[in-house]
Amino acid sequence: MKSTPTDAAFLARAIAAGAGEAEADLVVRNVRVFSVIDGSMIESDIAIVGERIVGITGDYAGRREIDGGGRVAVPGFIDTHLHVESSLVTPFEFDRCVLPHGVTTAICDPHEIANVLGAEGIRYFLESSLETVMDLRVNLSSCVPATSFETSGACLEIEDLLPLREHEKVIGLAEFMNFPGVLARDPKVLAKLEAFQGGHIDGHAPLLSGMALNGYLAAGIRTDHEATTAEEALEKLAKGMNILIREGSVSKDLDALAPILQPDVSAFVALCTDDRNPLDIAEEGHIDSMIRRLIAKGIRPLDAYRAASWSGANAFGLKDRGHIAPGWRADIVLLDDFEDCQVASVISGGRLVERSTFAARTIVDPVGLDSVRASKVSPDAFQVGAANSDVDVIGVVPGRIITEHLKRNLPVVDGKAQMDLQQDVLKVAVVERHKHTGNIGCGFVSGFGMTEGAIASSVGHDSHNICVVGADEVAMAAAVNRVIDMKGGFAVARGSDVIAELPLPVAGLMSLEPFETVKEQLEVLREAARGLGCILPEPFLQVAFLPLPVIPHLKITDLGVFDVNRFQLVAQ
């Protein structure tokens, strides 16, 4: 929601209320205030004027008073890096879904919608960010498209980003995933880096180390959420990067990185979810679940809560939040259980979060409702020419977006390689859906375990063409065509029948439905995929990341199978 002015009249009210000489707007009585600075726990009221805390450690009176019931109060949580699109709902449903988990600030990168719609997609997020109850902050997508080896819906250059840079909700430049471009001093990359030297440049440098990491950091990049081992994180920390521990629906680094969250460095470590779907949020939670698990692993509550609040705010230059004290933003989480991080209620920018708080928002009209522009496909579109029977196969690793580069001996018929269900080798294809090019990249994948049918998705990182994995070509065509009919979404087909679906008509990425409905539809889809023999816990997320050509080792785009290590298409 729009921030209230901090003018002289406001300051006079804040000072008077803080000094106990006038009523506050809101007083939370009878809480134990936890300090993420010194780890102390003080029984106190909390007095709030507008969006600002004005008093603790005193007895206050307010126009509205609520009883904290002796609960512990901690600063609102900050998700330091995420793609709202991965929750499959609009920013407004994301707000309603995630804020009750205590996430009062979310720093998003609208990278997915930007790949489909360009600046129009980012503007949709910026306009929405002015209306959400949580403080939704935006880093501007830095690498759209991620590579030139795929067809995206848009291309963002420095000229497209500059007009957005001064928006009040913009922090800086989002995850700079094109690290080869940085190290190669690509002029277009340098132009973007130059424009944000005075602000924040978020990093994305999986496995980068040593002198290559030095070169990347010399560009002024300061945060990273791609460390997947403690060793990698510790090198990055020592080199001055803030480490964002990530726990998404697919990429899960909490177990590996928890050991680094020690007292000396907790001011330099933050938390993020990157990509988390509403099913996981419902079943596990959000940043709250990360705090809970960190403490259960033996991390001190001071370090876990500090990482979840002050450290994240500080890493991204949000100096007004991350601590409960006079003068700080009134983002407060009241806990039923401190060590188990059970959220009882949330105050966001001075507002107690209730059903009516969400109902009072002005909803921004969604964009990109006609973004799936592809002609229907037939089963014979998914043919893979093969010079010999030794074929490159993408090896899926459950719960990882990194893939393996496998070689499999497959049957070849009339110069075309065939699937081999005995070896769990299915077909995978990416159908271009932005520009009616008719491009279809085809290849093979192992690890899904399906024995029949197909699953298709218009979410296919990062260009978001339609990605389909199937055990037969008829089902693959049926699933893809249903996605085209729905103008985006997920579909599961058995033979020519579509047996489960989830429409995602907003840029082919997000639903128009409430998050509860999306969660239920995802459960049906998951069951349907299981019914085809799929053994992956998150089949749609794994499909969605098969086209991502900046993550090692073997991926697929609408132009074909892509060797990430060699950064080139695989000859077929």
Add this chain to the structure above:
Amino acid sequence: MKSTPTDAAFLARAIAAGAGEAEADLVVRNVRVFSVIDGSMIESDIAIVGERIVGITGDYAGRREIDGGGRVAVPGFIDTHLHVESSLVTPFEFDRCVLPHGVTTAICDPHEIANVLGAEGIRYFLESSLETVMDLRVNLSSCVPATSFETSGACLEIEDLLPLREHEKVIGLAEFMNFPGVLARDPKVLAKLEAFQGGHIDGHAPLLSGMALNGYLAAGIRTDHEATTAEEALEKLAKGMNILIREGSVSKDLDALAPILQPDVSAFVALCTDDRNPLDIAEEGHIDSMIRRLIAKGIRPLDAYRAASWSGANAFGLKDRGHIAPGWRADIVLLDDFEDCQVASVISGGRLVERSTFAARTIVDPVGLDSVRASKVSPDAFQVGAANSDVDVIGVVPGRIITEHLKRNLPVVDGKAQMDLQQDVLKVAVVERHKHTGNIGCGFVSGFGMTEGAIASSVGHDSHNICVVGADEVAMAAAVNRVIDMKGGFAVARGSDVIAELPLPVAGLMSLEPFETVKEQLEVLREAARGLGCILPEPFLQVAFLPLPVIPHLKITDLGVFDVNRFQLVAQ
């Protein structure tokens, strides 16, 4: 010195050198890099391009290479709050004096010159800050004059500050010492606070606690250097203030506050000198001496060096410095002794600090060379009317700027109270010197121990009228008149003879001489004061703080003796 642009051409050079694909500008070989993030010590080269570190943990080649000789490298020190004027030399001599102690960033408040010359004085500092080798940053003086109970040379309102706010060296608003004005919601105070809500507002709130402190903090104030006990500092820390431990020539808080510098809070504690004269800098050092003493008191080196660098930078929003790693500002101190903080050499903004570095600066012409505007005084100007013999006397406390409010029974002759050397009660007077008002405030002071003569100073916080303390009125007049003749300075008189002096012609505050000369002259002055029987180790600094009406308990201005607690002049 002017910062070099961080444009695409620079970034290309930085990235290439950091990745080891091109020569750096400067390489420091064979050092042990100490990390203020994790406390690690790594044997490495340090590669630098322009003002930026581009590589550690690698072997680098540079156009210039220097041998670190196995020394420990720590980040440049940051003095987070000081008045350059208190060093009695110009910003250029301050630079030459203090930078070799490892202070690569100094955040100054030109409060003293602003009280004499107004915005012209601040502009002199801003122009100088573009030329010094160290990075001299400026907080804009917030409270000029400090009170309305004195005559200052200038008055700075919000209209005067706004044109200076966007200068590249300005951080924000300097120490907001008018805390009564904040709590009273004075409209002129609120206008200043409003204008800097988006930036930094430095605090100054001695002894403020509880709900009054809450009210002050609700205004958005975040740093404080006035805590003098651990208890006071801990309340301020818990309430989200960054605590700047101060060790000046008069105000010395290091011993009292060292215990708070513990691992959990060292990211929130910084160091400052506030007011330190060149004699102390020569004899003890600067921030380096604070680090040395903190470690000697058992504080971990990680916490001491972190407070001296990263924590100070972070508290004031200087995100580019305070750590040695690629992408960070090349402010580096090489140490001969790590635990004893013995500085061997200094790199400031990528430049090795040598004699020639200072010689290459463009010196800005000094201002305020005719700022002492007062008529000569005669001995009978220092009379104090007394209704009875029970007289208010300022009690000086050695090494503190807080004074005691004493009552002494003094001889009264013809309705005038007299000094009483037996009780160590001398006369003190403040002679207005800005506007030829002829104002002379007179009173009594105890604690100097002088048995003859007088010492006078045109440095008299914060309005910088001429303050004189003497054991006889003839000497007082002689000392004051010599200060007027010199257009500012310190003078010591015995009878009608001036026996020692230091001209301070720049606004009556700063010398035009090299700091080495000023140091020698101060030694002569100190000896001269001792020769008069003075028992204070820092007589001129103690004289200079007698007129400061925002520090408890009893002070004196050109309008008379001032009761700080009641915030009113004492009736005589």
